[in-house]
Each structure stands twice: as C-alpha cells, then as structure tokens.
Amino acid sequence: xxxxxxxxxxxxxxxxxxxxxxxxxxxxxxxxxxxxxxxxxxxxxxxxxxxxxxxxxxxxxxxxxxxxxxxxxxxxxxxxxxxxxxxxxxxxxxxxxxxxxxxxxxxxxxxxxxxxxxxxxxxxxxxxxxxxxxxxxxxxxxxxxxxxxxxxxxxxxxxxxxxxxxxxxxxxxxxxxxxxxxxxxxxxxxxxxxxxxxxxxxxxxxxxxxxxxxxxxxxxxxxxxxxxxxxxxxxxxxxxxxxxxxxxxxxxxxxxxxxxxxxxxxxxxxxxxxxxxxxxxxxxxxxxxxxxxxxxxxxxxxxxxxxxxxxxxxxxxxxxxxxxxxxxxxxxxxxxxxxxxxxxxxxxxxxxxxxxxxxxxxxxxxxxxxxxxxxxxxxxxxxxxxxxxxxxxxxxxxxxxxxxxxxxxxxxxxxxxxxxxxxxxxxxxxxxxxxxxxxxxxxxxxxxxxxxxxxxxxxxxxxxxxxxxxxxxxxxxxxxxxxxxxxxxxxxxxxxxxxxxxxxxxxxxxxxxxxxxxxxxxxxxxxxxxxxxxxxxxxxxxxxxxxxxxxxxxxxxxxxxxxxxxxxxxxxxxxxxxxxxxxxxxxxxxxxxxxxxxxxxxxxxxxxxxxxxxxxxxxxxxxxxxxxxxxxxxxxxxxxxxxxxxxxxxxxxxxxxxxxxxxxxxxxxxxxxxxxxxxxxxxxxxxxxxxxxxxxxxxxxxxxxxxxxxxxxxxxxxxxxxxxxxxxxxxxxxxxxxxxxxxxxxxxxxxxxxxxxxxxxxxxxxxxxxxxxxxxxxxxxxxxxxxxxxxxxxxxxxxxxxxxxxxxxxxxxxxxxxxxxxxxxxxxxxxxxxxxxxxxxxxxxxxxxxxxxxxxxxxxxxxxxxxxxxxxxxxxxxxxxxxxxxxxxxxxxx
RNA sequence: GGGCGCGUAGUUCAGUUGGUUAGAAUAUCUCGUUUACACCGAGGAGGUCAGAGGUUCGAGUCCUCUCGCGCCCACCA
Numbered sequence: 001x002x003x004x005x006x007x008x009x010x011x012x013x014x015x016x017x018x019x020x021x022x023x024x025x026x027x028x029x030x031x032x033x034x035x036x037x038x039x040x041x042x043x044x045x046x047x048x049x050x051x052x053x054x055x056x057x058x059x060x061x062x063x064x065x066x067x068x069x070x071x072x073x074x075x076x077x078x079x080x081x082x083x084x085x086x087x088x089x090x091x092x093x094x095x096x097x098x099x100x101x102x103x104x105x106x107x108x109x110x111x112x113x114x115x116x117x118x119x120x121x122x123x124x125x126x127x128x129x130x131x132x133x134x135x136x137x138x139x140x141x142x143x144x145x146x147x148x149x150x151x152x153x154x155x156x157x158x159x160x161x162x163x164x165x166x167x168x169x170x171x172x173x174x175x176x177x178x179x180x181x182x183x184x185x186x187x188x189x190x191x192x193x194x195x196x197x198x199x200x201x202x203x204x205x206x207x208x209x210x211x212x213x214x215x216x217x218x219x220x221x222x223x224x225x226x227x228x229x230x231x232x233x234x235x236x237x238x239x240x241x242x243x244x245x246x247x248x249x250x251x252x253x254x255x256x257x258x259x260x261x262x263x264x265x266x267x268x269x270x271x272x273x274x275x276x277x278x279x280x281x282x283x284x285x286x287x288x289x290x291x292x293x294x295x296x297x298x299x300x301x302x303x304x305x306x307x308x309x310x311x312x313x314x315x316x317x318x319x320x321x322x323x324x325x326x327x328x329x330x331x332x333x334x335x336x337x338x339x340x341x342x343x344x345x346x347x348x349x350x351x352x353x354x355x356x357x358x359x360x361x362x363x364x365x366x367x368x369x370x371x372x373x374x375x376x377x378x379x380x381x382x383x384x385x386x387x388x389x390x391x392x393x394x395x396x397x398x399x400x401x402x403x404x405x406x407x408x409x410x411x412x413x414x415x416x417x418x419x420x421x422x423x424x425x426x427x428x429x430x431x432x433x434x435x436x437x438x439x440x441x442x443x444x445x446x447x448x449x450x451x452x453x454x455x456x457x458x459x460x461x462x463x464x465x466x467x468x469x470x471x472x473x474x475x476x477x478x479x480x481x482x483x484x485x486x487x488x489x490x491x492x493x494x495x496x497x498x499x500x501x502x503x504x505x506x507x508x509x510x511x512x513x514x515x516x517x518x519x520x521x522x523x524x525x526x527x528x529x530x531x532x533x534x535x536x537x538x539x540x541x542x543x544x545x546x547x548x549x550x551x552x553x554x555x556x557x558x559x560x561x562x563x564x565x566x567x568x569x570x571x572x573x574x575x576x577x578x579x580x581x582x583x584x585x586x587x588x589x590x591x592x593x594x595x596x597x598x599x600x601x602x603x604x605x606x607x608x609x610x611x612x613x614x615x616x617x618x619x620x621x622x623x624x625x626x627x628x629x630x631x632x633x634x635x636x637x638x639x640x641x642x643x644x645x646x647x648x649x650x651x652x653x654x655x656x657x658x659x660x661x662x663x664x665x666x667x668x669x670x671x672x673x674x675x676x677x678x679x680x681x682x683x684x685x686x687x688x689x690x691x692x693x694x695x696x697x698x699x700x701x702x703x704x705x706x707x708x709x710x711x712x713x714x715x716x717x718x719x720x721x722x723x724x725x726x727x728x729x730x731x732x733x734x735x736x737x738x739x740x741x742x743x744x745x746x747x748x749x750x751x752x753x754x755x756x757x758x759x760x761x762x763x764x765x766x767x768x769x770x771x772x773x774x775x776x777x778x779x780x781x782x783x784x785x786x787x788x789x790x791x792x793x794x795x796x797x798x799x800x801x802x803x804x805x806x807x808x809x810x811x812x813x814x815x816x817x818x819x820x821x822x823x824x825x826x827x828x829x830x831x832x833x834x835x836x837x838x839x840x841x842x843x844x845x846x847x848x849x850x851x852x853x854x855x856x857x858x859x860x861x862x863x864x865x866x867x868x869x870x871x872x873x874x875x876x877x878x879x880x881x882x883x884x885x886x887x888x889x890x891x892x893x894x
Numbered sequence: 895g896g897g898c899g900c901g902u903a904g905u906u907c908a909g910u911u912g913g914u915u916a917g918a919a920u921a922u923c924u925c926g927u928u929u930a931c932a933c934c935g936a937g938g939a940g941g942u943c944a945g946a947g948g949u950u951c952g953a954g955u956c957c958u959c960u961c962g963c964g965c966c967c968a969c970c971a
Binding site: 189269287501575589590652655667848855876 | 897925928934964
C-alpha cells in the first residue's frame with residue numbers, strides 16, 4: 001500500500017472484479033425483497049455531463065444500499081434513440097462527406113444511423129461504468145430494440161382503438177431547420193426582443209366611391225409581418241369604441257397582395273394589446289386558427305417546410321421568413337402604409353434540439369388525447385400512491401396535468417419508430433385529413449389488403465413517432481411487455497425514479513399515464529427530484545457559455561469516489577447544485593484521509609482479529625472506554641445513515657459518514673487507540689469499526705471502500721466483495737448513551753486544556769499539571785479511570801481530581817458544566833491578562849443568565865411551556881449561577 | 895399574467911414536526927510536539943439568520959407585506 005491514494009488504477013481493477021463476478025444482479029440475502037429503479041435513459045448521442053453524473057450517482061447509491069440490505073435489485077441501463085438529435089448528428093456527418101440524406105434514401109439513411117449507433121452509441125454507457133454504476137449490464141436496452149419497438153406499436157394500436165389517438169390538421173410547433181413538428185414541451189420559450197410593427201390596412205366602406213381617403217385606414221400591430229401574406233380577416237373587440245366605425249365598413253384590403261379581408265368582431269381580442277386590431281392568419285397562429293374555425297375562414301399557408309415564403313407570397317416567394325419580414329416592411333414603407341415599430345419583448349418558442357425559432361405551422365399530425373389518460377395519473381398522486389420527494393413538485397405536476405393538452409406525436413423525420421398506420425391507396429382520400437378513417441389501417445404489421453376494398457396498394461405512414469413515445473413506456477417495455485414476463489411480475493411497479501425537474505413533463509408525467517393505461521398500475525412509488533447542476537454563478541452548464549465541468553475530467557483529477565462524495569454531499573434535497581472544481585477537493589481529501597487511516601489500522605493488526613465478535617466483547621464488559629465509545633458511535637452513525645438514505649437525504653448521509661470517519665474515528669478514536677494498540681481487544685475494535693465503516697460508505701464511495709476492504713484480513717468463507725456484503729444492522733445493545741456522555745466530557749476536558757495551553761502560549765512539547773474540581777464523587781472515579789486519554793492528548797503530567805480542589809495561586813481557569821478546571825501557570829502567568837479574560841467571561845455568562853432568569857420569571861413560560869423545557873431552563877440557570885460564582889471567586893483570588 | 899424556489903459566517907451551503915449556546919466545508923489568523931495522513935493535527939476569530947410587522951411562553955423555522963435574485967408554466971397578436 002503506497003502512501004497517497006491513487007484512484008486511477010484502483011478503479012479499473014475494481015470494476016473488472018465486479019463485472020467478472022456479475023455482482024450487478026447478485027443477491028446478498030435470502031429474502032424475497034425486490035428493489036428496482038428506473039434509469040432515465042440517456043440520449044444515445046450524449047456524453048456524460050454533470051447532470052448525468054449526479055443522477056446516476058444517486059441511483060447507484062440507493063441500488064448499492066438496497067443490494068447490501070439483501071434486496072434483489074434490478075437496475076436496467078440503456079439509451080434512447082433521440083430521434084431528432086441522432087438524425088441531426090448523422091446528417092451532419094453526411095454533410096461533411098458532401099451528401100444529403102435524400103441522396104441516400106430512407107432505408108440507406110437509417111442503415112447509416114444504425115452504423116453510427118453501433119460505433120458511438122455506447123460512449124455514454126462506458127462512461128457510466130467509470131462512474132461506478134452497478135447497473136445490470138447484461139440487460140442493457142435501447143428504445144429502438146425489437147422488444148421496445150414492439151411495445152411502441154402495441155401501444156399505438158391500442159390507443160387508436162380506444163379513440164385516444166387521432167389525426168388532424170392543426171397549428172403545431174414547427175422547427176424549420178429540423179423540418180419536423182415538435183410537441184409543446186419541445187418548444188422552449190425564450191424571451192427575445194422583438195418588435196410590434198404597426199401597419200395600415202385600407203378600409204373599404206359600403207357603397208364607397210373611388211379610392212379610400214387617407215383617413216380610411218385601420219392600423220394593425222403585428223410581431224410577424226411576414227404572416228400578413230396569409231391574412232384573411234381582421235378582428236376587433238365589439239366593445240372597443242375606437243373601432244365602432246368598422247361596423248359600417250364592408251371589408252379592408254390587405255396591402256401588397258390586395259386581398260379583401262373580412263372584418264369580424266370577437267370578445268377574444270384584447271383591447272389593451274397593440275392597437276386593439278388583430279390581423280387574422282388562421283394558417284400561422286393558434287389564436288387565429290381558432291377564430292378561423294369559429295367564423296369559417298379560409299386557411300392560407302404562405303410558407304414552405306423550411307419557413308421560406310411559398311408561391312402565394314408573390315414577389316416574396318423563396319425568401320426566408322426573416323428576409324421576407326424586412327422586405328415586406330420596406331415595401332410597406334414605400335407604399336406609405338408603415339406607421340412605426342415598437343420594441344416588444346416576448347416569449348418565443350425555440351426548438352429544444354437545435355434552438356431554431358419555432359414557426360407555428362398548420363399541418364396534418366398525429367395526436368394523443370391526454371385528458372382521459374391524465375385522470376388516473378392525477379388521482380395516484382393526489383392519493384399518495386405515488387410520492388414526490390420533495391413534495392412540492394406534486395403541485396407542479398398536478399398543475400400541468402390538470403391543464404394538459406393533446407400531445408403531438410408525429411415527427412417528419414426518418415430515424416425513429418415509423419407510425420404503424422397504413423393507407424389504402426384506393427379508398428383513402430388524402431385531401432380530407434380531418435378525422436377520416438376510411439382507408440386508414442392501424443396495425444402492428446403491414447396488412448395484405450385493405451379491409452374495405454380489398455385493394456393491395458397499401459402504403460405506410462411516412463412519419464415517425466416522438467422519441468418520448470417510446471420513453472414513456474420504459475418502466476415496463478424494458479421488462480418485456482406486452483409479454484407477461486417474470487421481470488414484470490417481480491419488479492413492476494418499480495421502487496424509485498430519480499430525475500431532475502426538467503423532464504417531469506416530458507417523461508415522468510407521461511410514464512405515470514402510460515403505467516396506468518397499459519399496466520393498470522403506477523410505474524414507481526417514489527419520485528426523487530434532484531436539482532439541476534449549475535456553475536458557481538448559478539447558470540446552467542452549457543457549451544455555448546463554456547462553463548462545463550466535465551465529470552470525466554474530475555474523475556481523472558480527483559477520482560470517481562471524490563466526484564461522487566463531493567457532489568452528493570452538496571446535493572440538498574430539491575435544491576439546485578452550484579458547482580466549481582474546488583468543491584471536489586473535499587471528496588478527494590476525504591478519500592485520502594480514509595486511505596491513511598486504513599493504513600494505520602492495517603499496520604497495527606498484529607493479533608488475529610478474525611472470529612472475535614464485537615457483540616461478545618461488549619457483552620463481557622472488559623472493553624476500555626475508547627473502544628466501547630467508538631462502537632457506540634458507529635452504531636449510532638449507521639442508524640442515522642440508514643435513516644437518511646431511506647428518506648433520500650443523501651447529503652445528510654454523506655456528511656454524517658464524513659463526520660464519523662474523520663472526526664470521531666480518526667481525530668479521537670485513532671489517537672486514543674494508540675495507547676492500547678498492543679492489546680488484542682483494541683485491534684479487534686479497530687478492525688471491525690473500520691470494516692463496517694467501509695460498508696456504510698460503500699454506496700457513496702464504492703471504489704476506495706472496496707480496495708481497502710480487499711486488503712483487510714477476512715474469514716476464509718467470506719464474500720469476495722464488499723459490494724455483496726451485508727449492510728450493518730441496527731443493534732440497540734451496541735449503543736451506550738452513558739459512555740457517549742462520559743467520553744464527551746473527557747473530550748471536552750482535553751479541548752479545554754488545549755485551549756488554555758494555546759491561550760497562554762505554553763510550549764507544545766511541555767507536559768503540564770492540571771487540577772479539576774468536581775461536584776460529585778462518581779465524577780472523580782470517571783475522570784481517574786480515563787485520565788490516560790487526557791494525559792496523552794492534552795500533554796498532561798499529573799491530574800488532581802476531587803470535590804475539594806482549590807484554585808492554585810496562579811492558574812488558567814475554565815468551567816465545564818459544573819466542574820472547574822485549573823492549569824497552574826507558574827512562571828508564565830500574566831495576571832492582568834487572566835483578569836481581563838475572566839472579567840469578559842463573567843460578563844458573557846451574566847448576559848446569558850439574565851436572559852434565562854427573565855424567561856423563568858415570566859408566568860406564561862412556566863405555565864404554558866412543556867415541563868421538560870422549563871426544567872431544562874431551570875437547570876441551565878443553576879449551572880450558569882455556579883459557573884459565575886466560581887469564576888468570581890477565582891477572580892477575587894487572583 | 896399565473897406558479898414555485900432562494901436571500902443564514904469573507905465565500906459555498908446545512909438547519910427535520912417552532913424549544914438548551916444557529917452548524918459544516920472552505921478561506922483567513924496563531925501554533926505544530928505524538929508510530930496513518932501537510933490532500934495533516936491543535937486552537938482562535940468570524941452571524942441583527944435580507945428588511946418590516948404579526949402569531950406564540952418561545953421564531954432562522956409559521957403568517958402578512960416590502961426589497962433583491964433565480965426558475966418553471968402561459969396562444970396576448
């Protein structure tokens with residue numbers, strides 16, 4: 001064992017050991033307890049970022065913890081096919097070869113994507129291994145696998161037959177760059193500085209002669225002037241007095257195209273916005289679309305798939321939407337119809353994959369009716385069948401679910417699950433797209449012939465499904481659904497889902513809906529929502545800002561365990577995590593501390609420590625105070641750590657372990673153990689406490705705990721990995737509050753002496769004498785019994801303890817509860833300084849005493865507060881009073 | 895426009911159902927002896943718990959308002 005801990009070689013070696021022995025689905029116990037978690041499948045194009053690292057560390061901690069508790073654990077890893085993202089990646093690659101996907105054709109292109117996936121798709125999986133994830137790698141899944149694809153088809157057909165899937169022509173979010181529809185969730189709203197363009201539309205009055213006069217205009221305000229090419233009407237609020245005169249008008253003229261526009265009156269129009277006049281463009285705006293339906297207006301689409309203007313735009317044909325915007329403004333200016341533009345900040349949807357501004361577009365798409373699916377999913381959370389940790393996310397979830405809108409699931413890309421819908425070319429009328437089922441065959445397999453006309457010319461739908469349409473089935477599709485498999489029987493519903501808040505709507509809510517719709521049960525019981533990883537300024541980590549902290553860099557620099565420990569220790573439930581590289585030093589230092597402590601223990605294990613149980617040692621009552629104390633502390637710690645892990649307070653668990661290992665075990669116990677290190681009992685305690693400490697920290701720091709554990713002596717038939725050892729059980733008899741209190745006092749005495757030494761600048765090497773005045777005889781024995789610790793750790797030569805100790809003539813003085821401690825200071829004393837110090841101390845104590853006395857004099861407190869609290873205060877008052885009188889006496893003597 | 899979260903030591907954060915003297919880590923200062931560890935040890939200093947009011951015997955914790963910061967949702971063209 002070398003001096004400093006070097007994680008790199010250790011990690012590789014250890015992971016290989018686990019993989020070789022297939023510990024990932026090993027059972028440590030004989031119980032039938034099952035535990036399964038749902039991994040948020042990372043995007044197959046992705047590389048591990050800090051969010052993944054956090055998410056998977058959380059899952060791995062819980063999985064390892066449960067496995068050590070004897071649960072049979074199932075943690076299925078995998079990736080999703082990330083339709084748009086993956087297609088973009090492969091298209092980019094083709095572009096570098098100066099090819100377009102259209103040149104290859106659909107089949108060839110998909111072949112290309114698969115090749116890409118085979119080559120690069122396991123990057124993130126390998127990175128998860130470096131993170132130490134103990135997933136069941138033999139069961140890795142991919143959303144495009146045959147099994148999962150089968151589940152997707154099954155679900156589509158089922159939902160269609162239940163009337164929960166329909167096709168219709170509506171305004172959807174369209175990404176002109178990816179040239180596909182997006183769901184509402186995939187359009188990310190971002191505030192941008194736009195403008196309100198004020199444009200004059202000429203009014204044509206009834207019975208009007210000649211051209212309109214210069215007053216015959218109505219001013220329309222729009223943020224997207226280019227869509228005016230598709231205007232079919234203008235609309236004002238009937239209550240708006242400013243536009244009363246429009247009731248006498250017949251029509252208005254659309255500038256440039258000179259189309260006649262209807263004038264409609266509808267309460268929907270907000271008088272406050274813009275000029276109060278809304279231009280109605282049913283094919284390019286959702287509000288206008290509704291108005292169009294209401295008033296039977298024509299839908300004029302003026303754009304192509306890539307958001308360039310189409311032939312209807314006349315002279316603007318072929319221009320990009322933003323180019324057209326400018327050109328139209330210029331034209332209007334020439335015509336004298338442009339009034340002004342006003343700065344206007346508003347939220348505009350952007351494609352979540354390529355960040356292109358979304359264009360609302362009228363097109364035929366497939367939708368899932370969400371309201372009926374939401375009903376059981378809402379109830380489940382309301383009735384606490386599913387619990388969010390922290391609970392506040394329930395509100396967010398319920399709010400979204402109660403206002404849920406239909407889900408646009410069709411995508412106009414090639415990579416994904418092709419929609420299992422077939423059209424009979426004979427009887428299907430592709431002009432009538434709204435709810436027309438004639439000639440539409442929805443089937444898992446391609447039908448031989450049309451059931452209506454027996455025609456055999458049948459073509460499959462070109463669109464593919466939203467990637468989330470496969471992800472939302474993950475909890476059961478990965479277990480073999482729709483087959484009735486053993487896994488489903490044993491592991492569904494799963495126990496826990498850990499994820500960040502950003503995919504609650506995308507994924508969590510939909511999984512719950514799918515769980516009820518297809519399994520009749522919730523997919524999981526607990527949802528642990530952790531924060532989002534940000535940089536130390538609170539910004540999301542992103543490539544464009546360049547503030548990414550790469551977990552693999554951190555692993556290289558500090559080690560995986562350091563990464564895991566550090567990030568977990570700062571992840572308070574539900575709070576976002578602000579990271580900087582510095583924060584990983586904590587974990588690295590901790591690993592190093594543990595390593596060195598273990599070296600110390602190992603080099604001192606001279607006796608045969610195997611086969612002696614701590615229980616027996618405790619029972620026979622021959623352990624010295626320090627040995628007995630650390631056992632008690634350990635079991636207390638283990639209980640607390642278990643409690644924290646059960647309630648998803650992983651940071652508390654990590655910090656409790658840190659506190660125990662560093663401060664209780666290393667700082668105090670190891671130092672004390674040096675006094676009796678030659679004794680077998682002490683060695684047995686050292687060994688067992690270290691070994692069990694390794695076990696409770698194993699879920700958080702799997703590599704170093706395993707490495708040290710491997711180097712410890714073991715019984716011959718012992719398990720070969722800490723990973724499958726048992727979690728220390730709570731044992732009441734091993735905890736001892738009396739010894740806890742005694743040692744706490746001894747420790748405080750030591751600290752007090754050290755304090756006085758520092759205060760008086762007593763040479764560190766010098767041994768000194770101390771005297772302690774106690775109030776009870778038992779305390780005399782207690783301190784005498786444990787004086788070796790005081791002598792050693794505070795560098796004390798002689799200790800005088802009794803109830804009658806008098807303060808020596810010149811002495812440093814301290815009060816610990818009801819005992820007084822004196823350090824004779826012959827030769828070094830500075831009386832004035834000590835006087836000042838005592839005075840300050842007395843003042844401080846008096847202030848506290850006053851507060852306590854005031855409270856005790858208050859009738860309300862004595863009468864209304866619980867007796868326990870009142871007694872506590874009374875006791876405190878007594879202690880303060882004795883402290884003060886003692887100090888005053890000392891001061892007088894000085 | 896609606897909803898949520900956060901303002902605690904120089905800095906980064908903990909603080910369970912209100913209850914003894916508000917805790918860590920890090921930075922800083924002093925010192926450094928000892929059979930693991932300088933990625934270390936000992937000791938010190940550092941807080942009007944954002945502000946104002948209220949409930950209570952008792953508030954960092956509960957309520958109301960104000961100020962500052964962040965996030966999510968939403969078809970105001």
